[in-house]
Amino acid sequence: MSERIGLYPGTFDPITLGHADIIRRGAKLVDRLIVGVTTNPSKDPMFSPAERVEMVRAEVARLGIENVDVEGFNALLVKWAQRKQATVLIRGLRAVADFEYEYQMAGMNQQLDPAVETVFLMADVSLQPIASRLVKEIALLGGDIAPFVSPEVREQIVDRVQKLGRRGDY
Template sequence: MNTAICPGSFDPITNGHLDIINRSAKVFDEVVVGVLINPEKKGLFNVDERVELIKKVVKNIPNVRVESFSGLLIDFMKKKHIKVIVKGLRAVSDFEYEFQMSVMNKKLDPDIETVFMMSSAMNSFLSSSSVKQVAMFGGCIKGLVPEEIIPDIIEKINGMYKNY
């Protein structure tokens, strides 16, 4: 089976992430959305919440599954017998960082390949950070994230900042 992983923190998943996942699902037999647990990073959503939000938006893509992992991506891939990483690129700055990660991953495991997908033009400006910031200040996030998780994001932000 030809399996690929789309790794990231997805805090929260955006329409840009979802676009890359959808397109990957058309290329590979199976796509694992790998949700990174980074203990040094305080996110809006904890890892279990992020996994559930992603499952909610990919539920109609039969060859996509969602799993969390910690540690090195390469170690998770070895355990799951995955040989391909799919990364979305929005801009040249993304390429520089992702290229470095690709070379490092190749050094750690020469059998791993990284495939880059260009972001669609309408998603090229999107990031989870910008979505959170817009939502925190009461801006409209419609069209930035999947419709079905907008209430989750608003509720989480309202819960975090209700005392301010």
């Protein structure tokens, strides 16, 4: 029997506790989970692709999950899934707005490759409001992001905000 490989793609700018929750739970559904760190041209990243890959690798290491790898990619998701021999795409959902977008993407991916199945995981109730975009905004405006990211990621965000010349009460 072949290994069931899943992909969990995202920009992870930065990786949040919500992402970590989906990684932890998604890893239980497949033999091997590849967290794919990509670039979204419609988003304004705070961290470079290499920094995000390293940040996600560090978080996965802290989670202590053996069957998770982290890789950067910059390709059509279905093509990348084919290259990795993945048959499952893991997607996290927080709200109805997420579902509408993700449902459309799942349909397009199914049209491109019917062998790749999308699995939606609902975010833990306590983590549903967390979005990387909001975490960055809160940090840039001097708010406390400790409830949304690990202490290690928080430190990296605070350092970046300070390098950008923003002042906040941390």
